[in-house]
Amino acid sequence: MDRGSKAPIHRQIYTQIRNMILTGDLPGGTRLPSTRTLGMELGVSRITMVNAFQILTSEGFLRSRAGDGTYVGNEWLNEAVTAPEVRRPELSSRAGLSASTRGSDLQRQTSPSWNPEDPESFVASQVGIDLFPTSVWKRLIGRHSEEQSIEMLGYPEALGHRPLREAVADYLRDSRGIDAAVEQIVITSGAQQAINALMLMMTDPGDEVWMEEPGHIAASAAMLANGCRVLPVPIDECGADLAQMPNELPAGRLMFLTPSRQHPLGVQMSLARRMDWVAWANEQGSWLIEDDCDSELRYRGSRLPSLYELDRGQHVVHVGSFSKIMFPSIRVGYVVLPEDLVDSFATAISVTGRAPATLMQAATADFIREGHLNTHVRRSRKTYAQRQEALLRELRNQLGSFIRAEAVDAGMHVIGWLPSTVDDQRLAAQLADKGVYTYALGDYLLERSLPPALLIGFAATDAGHMPDAVNYMVRALRHDGYSC
Amino acid sequence: MDRGSKAPIHRQIYTQIRNMILTGDLPGGTRLPSTRTLGMELGVSRITMVNAFQILTSEGFLRSRAGDGTYVGNEWLNEAVTAPEVRRPELSSRAGLSASTRGSDLQRQTSPSWNPEDPESFVASQVGIDLFPTSVWKRLIGRHSEEQSIEMLGYPEALGHRPLREAVADYLRDSRGIDAAVEQIVITSGAQQAINALMLMMTDPGDEVWMEEPGHIAASAAMLANGCRVLPVPIDECGADLAQMPNELPAGRLMFLTPSRQHPLGVQMSLARRMDWVAWANEQGSWLIEDDCDSELRYRGSRLPSLYELDRGQHVVHVGSFSKIMFPSIRVGYVVLPEDLVDSFATAISVTGRAPATLMQAATADFIREGHLNTHVRRSRKTYAQRQEALLRELRNQLGSFIRAEAVDAGMHVIGWLPSTVDDQRLAAQLADKGVYTYALGDYLLERSLPPALLIGFAATDAGHMPDAVNYMVRALRHDGYSC
Numbered sequence: 001m002d003r004g005s006k007a008p009i010h011r012q013i014y015t016q017i018r019n020m021i022l023t024g025d026l027p028g029g030t031r032l033p034s035t036r037t038l039g040m041e042l043g044v045s046r047i048t049m050v051n052a053f054q055i056l057t058s059e060g061f062l063r064s065r066a067g068d069g070t071y072v073g074n075e076w077l078n079e080a081v082t083a084p085e086v087r088r089p090e091l092s093s094r095a096g097l098s099a100s101t102r103g104s105d106l107q108r109q110t111s112p113s114w115n116p117e118d119p120e121s122f123v124a125s126q127v128g129i130d131l132f133p134t135s136v137w138k139r140l141i142g143r144h145s146e147e148q149s150i151e152m153l154g155y156p157e158a159l160g161h162r163p164l165r166e167a168v169a170d171y172l173r174d175s176r177g178i179d180a181a182v183e184q185i186v187i188t189s190g191a192q193q194a195i196n197a198l199m200l201m202m203t204d205p206g207d208e209v210w211m212e213e214p215g216h217i218a219a220s221a222a223m224l225a226n227g228c229r230v231l232p233v234p235i236d237e238c239g240a241d242l243a244q245m246p247n248e249l250p251a252g253r254l255m256f257l258t259p260s261r262q263h264p265l266g267v268q269m270s271l272a273r274r275m276d277w278v279a280w281a282n283e284q285g286s287w288l289i290e291d292d293c294d295s296e297l298r299y300r301g302s303r304l305p306s307l308y309e310l311d312r313g314q315h316v317v318h319v320g321s322f323s324k325i326m327f328p329s330i331r332v333g334y335v336v337l338p339e340d341l342v343d344s345f346a347t348a349i350s351v352t353g354r355a356p357a358t359l360m361q362a363a364t365a366d367f368i369r370e371g372h373l374n375t376h377v378r379r380s381r382k383t384y385a386q387r388q389e390a391l392l393r394e395l396r397n398q399l400g401s402f403i404r405a406e407a408v409d410a411g412m413h414v415i416g417w418l419p420s421t422v423d424d425q426r427l428a429a430q431l432a433d434k435g436v437y438t439y440a441l442g443d444y445l446l447e448r449s450l451p452p453a454l455l456i457g458f459a460a461t462d463a464g465h466m467p468d469a470v471n472y473m474v475r476a477l478r479h480d481g482y483s484c
Numbered sequence: 485m486d487r488g489s490k491a492p493i494h495r496q497i498y499t500q501i502r503n504m505i506l507t508g509d510l511p512g513g514t515r516l517p518s519t520r521t522l523g524m525e526l527g528v529s530r531i532t533m534v535n536a537f538q539i540l541t542s543e544g545f546l547r548s549r550a551g552d553g554t555y556v557g558n559e560w561l562n563e564a565v566t567a568p569e570v571r572r573p574e575l576s577s578r579a580g581l582s583a584s585t586r587g588s589d590l591q592r593q594t595s596p597s598w599n600p601e602d603p604e605s606f607v608a609s610q611v612g613i614d615l616f617p618t619s620v621w622k623r624l625i626g627r628h629s630e631e632q633s634i635e636m637l638g639y640p641e642a643l644g645h646r647p648l649r650e651a652v653a654d655y656l657r658d659s660r661g662i663d664a665a666v667e668q669i670v671i672t673s674g675a676q677q678a679i680n681a682l683m684l685m686m687t688d689p690g691d692e693v694w695m696e697e698p699g700h701i702a703a704s705a706a707m708l709a710n711g712c713r714v715l716p717v718p719i720d721e722c723g724a725d726l727a728q729m730p731n732e733l734p735a736g737r738l739m740f741l742t743p744s745r746q747h748p749l750g751v752q753m754s755l756a757r758r759m760d761w762v763a764w765a766n767e768q769g770s771w772l773i774e775d776d777c778d779s780e781l782r783y784r785g786s787r788l789p790s791l792y793e794l795d796r797g798q799h800v801v802h803v804g805s806f807s808k809i810m811f812p813s814i815r816v817g818y819v820v821l822p823e824d825l826v827d828s829f830a831t832a833i834s835v836t837g838r839a840p841a842t843l844m845q846a847a848t849a850d851f852i853r854e855g856h857l858n859t860h861v862r863r864s865r866k867t868y869a870q871r872q873e874a875l876l877r878e879l880r881n882q883l884g885s886f887i888r889a890e891a892v893d894a895g896m897h898v899i900g901w902l903p904s905t906v907d908d909q910r911l912a913a914q915l916a917d918k919g920v921y922t923y924a925l926g927d928y929l930l931e932r933s934l935p936p937a938l939l940i941g942f943a944a945t946d947a948g949h950m951p952d953a954v955n956y957m958v959r960a961l962r963h964d965g966y967s968c
Contacts, residue, residue: 007657007658007663008658011657011658011661014661015661015663018789018793019796022794055786058786059755059786059787059788059789060755060788100685100686100687100688100691100737101688102684102685102687102688103684103685103686103687103828106684106685106828106831106832106835125639126634126638126639127638129632129633129634129637129638130632132632132637134629134630134631134632134637135630137629137630138626138629138630141625141626141629141843142622142625142626142629145618145621145622145625145626146618146619146621146622147618148613148614148616148618149613150610150613152813153613153616153618153811153812153813154610154611154613154811154812154813155609155610155807155812155813156812156813156815173491173495174491174492174495177495177498177499179491179499188837189673189815189837189838189840190837190838192834192835192836192837192838193836193837193838196835196836196837200586200587200590200709201584201586201587201590202584202587203584203586203587204584204585204586205689205711207584218834218835221834221835222835222836225684225832225835225836227689227711253584271543271544302539302542302543303543304543304544305502305543309502310506312503323639327637327638328637328638328639328640329636329637329638329639329640329841329842329843330841331640331673331838331839331840331841332841344587344590347590348590348709350676350702350705351590351676351680351702351705351706351709352676352677352680352706352709352836352837353672353673353674353676353677353680353836353837354673354674354676354677354815355815356673356815356840356841357813357814357815357816357840357841357844358813359625359813359844360841360843360844
């Protein structure tokens with residue numbers, strides 16, 4: 001008996017007797033001592049033993065005969081029970097179990113992880129949560145969390161909470177220039193769910209899909225998980241370059257693009273390139289998936305029209321998320337689709353995991369409607385610009401001989417180019433060991449076609465703390481023998 | 485100009501000029517009238533025109549030459565722009581686009597839908613939301629919605645919010661007899677996400693998987709979406725019957741089971757059958773997916789040990805959800821896995837859509853910890869039992885000659901067997917047209933192996949309203965010419 005355990009004593013006794021029966025240590029037909037005797041032996045009250053016996057009897061493990069005592073039952077008894085296979089096998093005997101090809105691929109994927117309590121995080125996707133107006137958020141959440149309606153508590157609408165779809169349509173029109181009907185908008189639990197569902201809907205296993213190189217790791221993961229072959233398209237200072245793809249290549253089923261801020265390199269795709277891709281999609285009958293990640297966080301230059309607008313929504317699915325502009329744990333995003341594809345997409349979402357909690361959708365709708373989102377975007381943009389400036393200054397002052405970084409016009413990280421002999425993946429792992437978190441550019445490449453670099457995030461670090469944060473990185477690098 | 489539109493006038497003008505440029509109606513190099521002239525022509529102020537021109541200029545569509553006026557720019561100009569493909573194509577010209585096999589399959593799937601404002605819903609999965617303690621819920625949500633921490637606002641932990649994983653471990657031990665370590669528990673956004681991620685992790689396209697017949701529609705959908713072949717296993721009064729599967733069949737990669745309350749027939753799997761399946765999994769090296777749906781809502785008889793416990797977690801993944809025992813829009817569930825598979829599963833979740841919002845996880849943890857869940861389960865069980873009784877009484881009194889239904893020991897719906905000549909899918913559609921929502925048993929069958937029946941839910945209808953609700957169904961049936 002484990003008196004420190006949280007399980008009640010009678011439950012512990014129940015579990016032990018049941019396991020003895022299941023392993024065959026107590027064979028069917030065995031007569032058990034009385035509850036009084038057993039209770040005394042185990043040092044527990046008779047009532048505790050009776051409770052344990054009652055559960056075992058109701059479940060068929062024991063049966064009591066009037067005036068005769070309690071026996072191990074045999075309702076559940078068949079060959080399986082006494083066969084040795086039922087004994088807890090060694091883990092190695094299960095090795096074949098998880099050996100589907102897809103499963104093994106998943107096991108090999110490393111997801112960059114970090115400990116929020118560690119000292120210095122430059123994680124590129126980490127937002128400045130200190131800026132988020134949580135008192136406003138609490139009020140909006142509170143407004144809906146007591147609503148006892150089917151709309152609020154029942155299954156979420158397949159296409160998303162209607163008020164949020166309306167708010168997103170207005171938001172896209174007013175701040176992004178995208179003219180889409182409410183009927184074209186489906187709410188998702190973020191860009192990742194959207195991309196995975198689009199792969200399910202648009203591709204078959206073995207299809208070729210085109211992808212930015214370097215590109216969004218999680219998007220490639222969804223492509224691979226859905227059985228697609230991923231063909232890399234090189235990036236230059238104008239964005240993904242169609243002209244560099246050999247003419248004899250089969251037309252891809254789709255191309256994945258991040259035109260507002262190329263992920264991870266940070267460049268904005270030029271208008272001419274945008275038109276190239278729209279023409280390609282039209283000529284080939286292919287799809288463009290436009291992930292509009294970080295389009296709100298633009299510090300310099302104006303935002304160019306989205307692919308969706310340039311194509312006017314015929315071959316482009318526009319994907320957006322509130323994870324970066326509100327906060328990551330919100331898990332609310334959206335897609336804009338041609339209206340005739342909306343139902344297929346909603347089905348793909350319902351197969352892979354359904355819409356986010358209605359409460360989160362309702363509060364997000366109010367956050368947009370009442371102007372808090374625009375205020376928060378403006379505030380974040382201003383503060384992030386200062387944080388970027390501080391990061392670049394400190395990198396130049398403290399690490400100028402080792403890391404070369406230039407300002408990005410949009411987003412939450414800079415690219416810190418390393419000396420060509422350095423292995424960026426190894427370096428990132430070494431830094432992470434010391435609680436300094438960055439991503440390696442190498443992780444974003446299907447082929448090793450670019451020099452080594454780190455993605456260094458600035459959004460989550462206060463400008464005043466930046467000198468210390470970078471100094472900590474310098475010391476970590478020196479400790480590992482890098483001369484900087 | 486559309487003065488009724490929500491878009492500001494300058495934005496409307498911007499969009500129109502941009503579209504004229506994109507379609508080639510305004511070729512590159514065209515000189516535009518002055519903002520003053522254009523404003524007068526369009527009946528808008530000069531400042532409105534200036535605003536529109538400024539956006540167009542910043543995006544490269546226009547360029548102004550000092551002292552010379554404004555011209556259509558050519559930064560974006562290439563062959564693509566003037567090519568006819570960029571004109572909005574007819575929908576039919578896009579037909580090839582969505583024609584992936586998986587995409588077409590998704591388009592054919594019908595998801596049962598219903599309108600909550602319609603009069604009489606007997607939807608089998610609809611819970612009695614009138615019973616849920618929303619004032620408690622509001623308090624728990626309020627407690628966490630102002631927390632400005634990385635833990636609460638940053639990316640959700642891949643395995644789920646730690647306090648919720650701990651609460652689930654205790655809950656499973658105390659109320660389900662499942663002895664699992666916190667490290668084996670992963671939070672999901674519900675059973676559907678869990679099942680889809682398990683298919684991704686455990687199977688490859690073309691693999692054979694076994695499935696209850698009739699069985700959980702959404703589970704088969706996930707199997708098919710992941711490229712698996714689904715083999716039906718017949719159900720009898722003891723649950724899924726292994727003995728009815730031909731010996732020469734190849735071992736399935738996995739079997740999907742709902743032992744607590746077979747979905748949709750409602751029977752509980754016997755202990756002997758449970759041991760059969762555990763032995764099968766051990767012998768074949770296959771997985772069992774145990775969806776423990778509705779195990780809390782048991783009105784008669786005791787709950788039998790879970791497959792997970794009987795196998796002691798070697799070949800069984802145990803799937804649970806709070807959608808039915810709390811409320812469907814919560815989107816929080818869990819799986820219990822062998823510890824060495826936890827990371828692969830978390831990766832599969834991260835590829836397909838990530839964990840639910842941390843706020844919902846934190847409030848659910850408190851709801852369990854503080855005893856509200858147990859109270860609510862007890863209360864629901866009692867009220868649902870009364871509602872079932874009322875439904876059966878009314879079906880007997882008002883529809884006894886047409887529908888034959890028996891009490892279920894667990895769950896939220898009864899099976900209403902129909903005369904053998906009736907087409908249950910057609911009948912359910914006819915009823916839905918009149919705002920009476922049920923599911924057809926035929927929808928749950930891969931092969932037509934059972935007589936026609938309806939799933940008739942009772943959980944969401946107050947017992948006092950049941951006579952009227954069933955009367956409404958009777959009138960709908962008579963209106964469609966059924967003699968009852």
